[in-house]
Amino acid sequence: MDSGRLENIFVASAAFVMMSSAYLIKLKRKRRRRWWMVSLNKSRDRYSATHMLQDLKREPSGKFENFCRMSAVDFEFLLNKIGPLITKRDTNKRKAIPVQETFCVALRFFAIGDSFKILSYLCKMSPQTVSTCVFEECNASC
Known part of the structure; x- marks a missing residue:
């Protein structure tokens, strides 16, 4: 394989890892309630x-x-x-x-x-x- 193709695979893999980790972090966040019951x-x-x-x-x-x-x-x-x-x-x-x-x-x-x-x-x-x-x-x- 030539180095240009390996570089493209590496960049695509890194982008995939970054995007999937950002997505998982977003899923883990929960909405915080401001109150338990309306007054x-x-x-x-x-x-x-x-x-x-x-x-x-x-x-x-x-x-x-x-x-x-x-x-x-x-x-x-x-x-x-x-x-x-x-x-x-x-x-x-x-x-x-x-x-x-x-x-x-x-x-x-x-x-x-x-x-x-x-x-x-x-x-x-x-x-x-x-x-x-x-x-x-x-x-x-x-």
């Missing part, structure tokens, strides 16, 4: 969907039936049937969302068909959490 959702401790459901159950005006599209008795019956399948445990990093809230979010989605974004504002959860609640509810009821 709007952090106020869930003060007033959450659980509190709202309790207030609606106490109110004799039928607002619970309008909100959940079923009576409180039917809600509790279904919650007792499906609750054990969708219940989450608290971890060291965060508290689990109560099963009443996840069930209520899924019911509201099925009854009204609101978007995950709108339900996230209503129940103080991220849209991703709302979608997880809905899909877990679907899997549990099958």
Whole structure:
């Protein structure tokens, strides 16, 4: 082989190694989160969907039936049937969302068909959490 051809192979090999190492470094970088939870959702401790459901159950005006599209008795019956399948445990990093809230979010989605974004504002959860609640509810009821 002549020296010009060897030089071209060497340059191409070096370029390949440089490009592949740059690509691997780019893959290893992960996006750093700026926060764990949006501040709007952090106020869930003060007033959450659980509190709202309790207030609606106490109110004799039928607002619970309008909100959940079923009576409180039917809600509790279904919650007792499906609750054990969708219940989450608290971890060291965060508290689990109560099963009443996840069930209520899924019911509201099925009854009204609101978007995950709108339900996230209503129940103080991220849209991703709302979608997880809905899909877990679907899997549990099958």
